Amino acid sequence: MGATKNHDNLTVPVIPVNPDVKIQTSSLCFYHRHQQILHDVSVQFPTNTISAITGPSGSGKSTFLTVLNRLWEETQGCRISGTVRINLAGSMTDIYSSSLRAPELRRKVGMVFQQPNPLPMSIFKNIAFPLRLAHNSNKKHIQNKVEASLKQVYLWDEVKDRLQDDGRMLSGGQQQRLCLARALVLQPEILLLDEPTSSLDPEASNAIEELLLSLKKQCTLIMVSHYHDQIQRIADLQYMISEGRFLSQNATIHKESD
Ligand SMILES: Nc1ncnc2c1ncn2[C@@H]1O[C@H](COP(=O)(O)OP(=O)(O)O)[C@@H](O)[C@H]1O
Numbered sequence: 259m260g261a262t263k264n265h266d267n268l269t270v271p272v273i274p275v276n277p278d279v280k281i282q283t284s285s286l287c288f289y290h291r292h293q294q295i296l297h298d299v300s301v302q303f304p305t306n307t308i309s310a311i312t313g314p315s316g317s318g319k320s321t322f323l324t325v326l327n328r329l330w331e332e333t334q335g336c337r338i339s340g341t342v343r344i345n346l347a348g349s350m351t352d353i354y355s356s357s358l359r360a361p362e363l364r365r366k367v368g369m370v371f372q373q374p375n376p377l378p379m380s381i382f383k384n385i386a387f388p389l390r391l392a393h394n395s396n397k398k399h400i401q402n403k404v405e406a407s408l409k410q411v412y413l414w415d416e417v418k419d420r421l422q423d424d425g426r427m428l429s430g431g432q433q434q435r436l437c438l439a440r441a442l443v444l445q446p447e448i449l450l451l452d453e454p455t456s457s458l459d460p461e462a463s464n465a466i467e468e469l470l471l472s473l474k475k476q477c478t479l480i481m482v483s484h485y486h487d488q489i490q491r492i493a494d495l496q497y498m499i500s501e502g503r504f505l506s507q508n509a510t511i512h513k514e515s516d
């Protein structure tokens with residue numbers, strides 16, 4: 259590791275940053291009360307890729323995702339050790355450092371759950387809500403963002419005449435796209451997806467897969483999936499987890515099109 263002098267002539271370490279790495283965990287452990295759920299996880303996720311995480315039920319996949327956006331902090335009796343760093347503007351930032359507050363982190367690290375979970379409000383407000391939380395108050399700006407996000411998930415044409423309907427009235431596939439739009443409206447740098455198509459029919463799943471592929475240009479995606487075919491179709495990398503341990507890392511998937 260090199261060193262350089264700052265303006266006060268003090269020597270500070272220069273930590274080399276690999277611009278291709280978006281997320282890096284080191285010796286990460288997660289505990290719920292006396293149960294250890296994640297064991298010594300040291301993995302990297304490259305920028306602008308889709309990584310799939312697979313593994314048996316109960317192996318810690320969902321828990322791992324909640325460690326990347328600090329969602330677990332909402333649950334009592336949990337703790338972690340080790341580090342999680344994400345590449346923000348070219349600097350690897352410890353997401354558990356005091357300089358980064360959880361709401362700010364979650365604007366950069368969006369999440370979509372297995373079961374679509376629209377908020378109990380109109381389609382429009384489902385998307386506008388995170389913008390208002392992020393202190394956007396300009397009405398025109400919010401309208402434009404809502405429209406752009408709904409177009410991005412190919413939902414606009416289906417809902418543009420019923421934006422005031424309750425979001426929970428939509429079909430399963432539409433609800434999942436609404437939740438994706440809600441996650442995307444803040445332009446996250448990382449998108450976590452926990453089995454995003456498992457409650458959808460094949461047609462709706464295909465639409466989501468196409469969308470995820472297109473999002474790779476602007477985002478780094480980590481997706482828990484049980485579907486081998488889906489992983490073959492859209493993932494760049496596959497990580498396998500068993501009993502809280504990552505078994506294989508950076509296993510490049512050979513795609514048929516290669
Ligand atoms: N809040 C919690 N309370 C109790 N047990 C939990 C909690 N979160 C995770 N676990 C336990 O952690 C383990 C991993 O769960 P999870 O991450 O949901 O696995 P997966 O997503 O791979 O199915 C399981 O044994 C589960 O029971």
Ligand SMILES: [Mg+2]
Binds near residue numbers: 320321452
């Ligand atoms: Mg799970």
